[in-house]
Amino acid sequence: xxxxxxxxxxxxxxxxxxxxxxxxxxxxxxxxxxxxxxxxxxxxxxxxxxxxxxxxxxxxxxxxxxxxxxxxxxxxxxxxxxxxxxxxxxxxxxxxxxxxxxxxxxxxxxxxxxxxxxxxxxxxxxxxxxxxxxxxxxxxxxxxxxxxxxxxxxxxxxxxxxxxxxxxxxxxxxxxxxxxxxxxxxxxxxxxxxxxxxxxxxxxxxxxxxxxxxxxxxxxxxxxxxxxxxxxxxxxxxxxxxxxxxxxxxxxxxxxxxxxxxxxxxxxxxxxxxxxxxxxxxxxxxxxxxxxxxxxxxxxxxxxxxxxxxxxxxxxxxxxxxxxxxxxxxxxxxxxxxxxxxxxxxxxxxxxxxxxxxxxxxxxxxxxxxxxxxxxxxxxxxxxxxx
Amino acid sequence: xxxxxxxxxxxxxxxxxxxxxxxxxxxxxxxxxxxxxxxxxxxxxxxxxxxxxxxxxxxxxxxxxxxxxxxxxxxxxxxxxxxxxxxxxxxxxxxxxxxxxxxxxxxxxxxxxxxxxxxxxxxxxxxxxxxxxxxxxxxxxxxxxxxxxxxxxxxxxxxxxxxxxxxxxxxxxxxxxxxxxxxxxxxxxxxxxxxxxxxxxxxxxxxxxxxxxxxxxxxxxxxxxxxxxxxxxxxxxxxxxxxxxxxxxxxxx
Ligand SMILES: Nc1ncnc2c1ncn2[C@@H]1O[C@H](COP(=O)(O)OP(=O)(O)O)[C@@H](O)[C@H]1O
Ligand SMILES: [Mg+2]
Numbered sequence: 001x002x003x004x005x006x007x008x009x010x011x012x013x014x015x016x017x018x019x020x021x022x023x024x025x026x027x028x029x030x031x032x033x034x035x036x037x038x039x040x041x042x043x044x045x046x047x048x049x050x051x052x053x054x055x056x057x058x059x060x061x062x063x064x065x066x067x068x069x070x071x072x073x074x075x076x077x078x079x080x081x082x083x084x085x086x087x088x089x090x091x092x093x094x095x096x097x098x099x100x101x102x103x104x105x106x107x108x109x110x111x112x113x114x115x116x117x118x119x120x121x122x123x124x125x126x127x128x129x130x131x132x133x134x135x136x137x138x139x140x141x142x143x144x145x146x147x148x149x150x151x152x153x154x155x156x157x158x159x160x161x162x163x164x165x166x167x168x169x170x171x172x173x174x175x176x177x178x179x180x181x182x183x184x185x186x187x188x189x190x191x192x193x194x195x196x197x198x199x200x201x202x203x204x205x206x207x208x209x210x211x212x213x214x215x216x217x218x219x220x221x222x223x224x225x226x227x228x229x230x231x232x233x234x235x236x237x238x239x240x241x242x243x244x245x246x247x248x249x250x251x252x253x254x255x256x257x258x259x260x261x262x263x264x265x266x267x268x269x270x271x272x273x274x275x276x277x278x279x280x281x282x283x284x285x286x287x288x289x290x291x292x293x294x295x296x297x298x299x300x301x302x303x304x305x306x307x308x309x310x311x312x313x314x315x316x317x318x319x320x321x322x323x324x325x326x327x328x329x330x331x332x333x334x335x336x337x338x339x340x341x342x343x344x345x346x347x348x349x350x351x352x353x354x355x356x357x358x359x360x361x362x363x364x365x366x367x368x369x370x371x372x373x374x375x376x377x378x379x380x381x382x383x384x385x386x387x
Numbered sequence: 388x389x390x391x392x393x394x395x396x397x398x399x400x401x402x403x404x405x406x407x408x409x410x411x412x413x414x415x416x417x418x419x420x421x422x423x424x425x426x427x428x429x430x431x432x433x434x435x436x437x438x439x440x441x442x443x444x445x446x447x448x449x450x451x452x453x454x455x456x457x458x459x460x461x462x463x464x465x466x467x468x469x470x471x472x473x474x475x476x477x478x479x480x481x482x483x484x485x486x487x488x489x490x491x492x493x494x495x496x497x498x499x500x501x502x503x504x505x506x507x508x509x510x511x512x513x514x515x516x517x518x519x520x521x522x523x524x525x526x527x528x529x530x531x532x533x534x535x536x537x538x539x540x541x542x543x544x545x546x547x548x549x550x551x552x553x554x555x556x557x558x559x560x561x562x563x564x565x566x567x568x569x570x571x572x573x574x575x576x577x578x579x580x581x582x583x584x585x586x587x588x589x590x591x592x593x594x595x596x597x598x599x600x601x602x603x604x605x606x607x608x609x610x611x612x613x614x615x616x617x618x619x620x621x622x623x624x625x626x627x628x629x630x631x632x633x634x635x636x637x638x639x640x
Binding site for chain 2: 005015
């Protein structure tokens with residue numbers, strides 16, 4: 001926008017009104033902090049709830065039940081599900097949560113048969129083991145493989161025992177997964193969890209089946225086939241794609257997060273007015289100075305670009321501070337919005353950082369445009385006569 | 388003198404550097420029309436050092452601003468170095484100023500956030516040259532006005548006379564065709580004013596610059612090669628002026 005040789009001039013102008021610049025900068029930083037926090041939530045929600053073309057995971061739940069404590073299905077359904085054409089695998093899962101409501105700190109146990117997790121086709125194969133071992137998990141019936149986010153939030157170490165919902169397990173390993181759900185869960189042995197949960201149904205009862213289909217195009221057909229299979233049973237099922245299931249079960253969260261979008265836009269508007277106000281004030285202070293620059297031969301356009309650069313610099317600096325703090329909080333906080341045992345991961349991402357910087361710089365530019373254009377158009381001689 | 392003129396006219400009809408022809412400036416104020424400059428004819432040859440005098444409101448600043456290209460005439464022609472600057476677009480005129488004009492203000496008008504050095508460097512930023520070349524030119528200009536030892540001072544740390552020296556350095560650093568000053572000594576004490584006028588004289592005599600200054604002060608005007616008087620937007624002939632002086636209260640000069 002401007003040649004590098006002009007940058008010191010721009011910086012010195014901002015430095016002249018240090019207090020004003022710092023106040024504006026802080027305002028921008030706070031607004032961008034909120035904007036990025038909101039954006040991160042939005043991103044988490046869409047990642048967890050919006051269907052992607054390659055999705056192959058279905059969740060089979062007890063029809064008309066939405067809480068893990070209420071959804072009880074006979075474990076033996078698994079054999080019948082696996083016989084349905086298009087089903088690649090079906091895993092019975094027992095879910096126990098220490099808090100069924102929407103919360104930022106939920107411990108979710110998922111009980112899974114040993115071979116479905118640790119076997120050759122097991123889920124653990126697509127996870128990255130950060131600490132401990134899967135073999136250790138196989139050996140001990142009361143052991144748990146803990147998702148990275150949950151482990152970080154609760155400070156779990158390998159070998160440590162912890163208790164939630166009256167169930168005590170020992171951490172055998174900590175895993176990293178690309179799925180928000182895995183990141184925030186403690187995987188335990190199915191039979192162990194069935195016994196430990198006791199009143200929640202006991203042996204032979206599971207919360208859901210996690211089904212993989214062999215072709216993304218068959219998701220709907222397979223879901224219908226599964227529900228048809230159990231329609232006349234005492235425990236009918238309701239099968240839906242995993243992300244749709246998260247969107248439905250976590251509807252409260254999704255609604256709230258969607259609403260916060262407005263908060264985000266409001267923050268951007270605040271940045272715009274803050275920077276615009278600062279620029280308008282500083283341009284008014286410098287009418288004569290800009291006339292001097294024009295006298296020296298600075299073109300209107302160059303003066304306008306110098307002023308716009310001031311706006312951009314304030315926006316960029318404030319945005320960098322606000323975005324940086326927001327991402328640090330998100331990163332080190334390991335937040336995960338959970339409802340009904342499902343998690344919406346809140347992750348700090350490079351793309352949000354980049355967007356934060358681009359947007360704050362862009363808003364800074366927009367804020368400077370009008371005063372900049374006007375400053376460049378002023379008649380020089382009359383600027384010297386005034387004042 | 389007369390022979391000399393005819394001689395040069397026949398041999399080398401070199402036009403004057405600045406040619407004002409029927410130069411007019413008017414302002415519309417409601418139904419009223421103010422005419423600060425009325426059909427003014429003026430030639431300023433290259434290397435001239437011209438002082439403009441006249442009562443307040445006589446159009447001195449208006450004329451100077453037109454010649455400096457920071458104001459536009461309402462009528463007539465203004466040809467400087469062969470270019471009719473009244474016809475230039477806004478940005479072309481800006482470019483023209485950056486190479487042809489150095490402007491010295493009464494109140495110096497240095498940029499307060501920049502050091503003396505940076506103020507002088509400012510007009511050079513518009514020209515494509517290496518940082519080293521810029522440094523060279525700024526140093527030379529600061530040296531010339533005798534303020535090199537204050538290069539890292541900010542305007543508020545300088546006296547009026549020193550500020551004006553920096554402003555002159557800023558005006559000459561691009562090696563412009565003409566240097567104009569609107570009451571450049573108007574805000575200075577006698578001693579500083581003399582120093583500034585000495586400097587201006589050197590610019591004309593040693594560097595061959597063309598200078599036009601507006602001044603109220605006859606002492607300052609005395610440094611110029613010639614003095615012109617403006618009254619109500621017109622040039623007043625020296626003879627008329629002398630006649631008028633005799634007829635009115637004697638003026639202290
Ligand atoms: N922008 C303007 N609008 C209206 N009148 C103006 C404007 N600029 C200058 N004038 C008038 O033009 C006349 C000449 O002004 P000026 O050139 O500044 O005189 P001087 O410099 O000789 O004191 C004054 O009467 C002044 O009021
Ligand atoms: Mg004047």
